Amino acid sequence: MIKPTNKIVLDSQNCHRQTCKIETVATMYAGRLVKKGTNDDDIQIVAAATDTIIGWLGYEQTTKKHRPATVDTIYLVNAQAAVLSGPGMVLVGTLAIAGVTCVKGTRLKAAPDGTLSGGVDGTDHIVAIAEESASSGADVLVRSLI
Secondary structure (H helix, E strand, O other): OOOOOOOOEEEOOOOEEEEEEEOOOOOOOOOOEEEEOOOOOEEEEOOOOOOOEEEEEOOOOOOOOOOOOOOOOOOOOOOEEEEEEOOOOEEEEEEOOOOOEEOOOOEEEEEHHHEEEEOOOOOOOEEEEEOOOEEOOOEEEEEEOO
């Protein structure tokens, strides 16, 4: 599989999309994991593996009016952004900045700033499976389990 350019979704089969308002912008980049904010239509970035995750922050599914210039540009506060979920969907996520290496097939859990880290089946809430090898801070192609 080849990562898409300036997109985050490679395979949208089983993809469910909802539109939510960006409540806080810290590390709110496309492909990061998000959770419910203050209100049901607000989202915040996932801070830890124990947060209740509602999906992945979309990019190309967000209307152009609210979408940042590129997938590497942070969203603005109050933007109406696509939140994606659906098992089997293949998209680009981001590995945590320090001490994370994965190979294809690695089980991944949520990490700070909506990123991903290696997880253990039966112990951690596994949110994705790596579809390629990558190391700390890199974008990585994953198959969503949420």
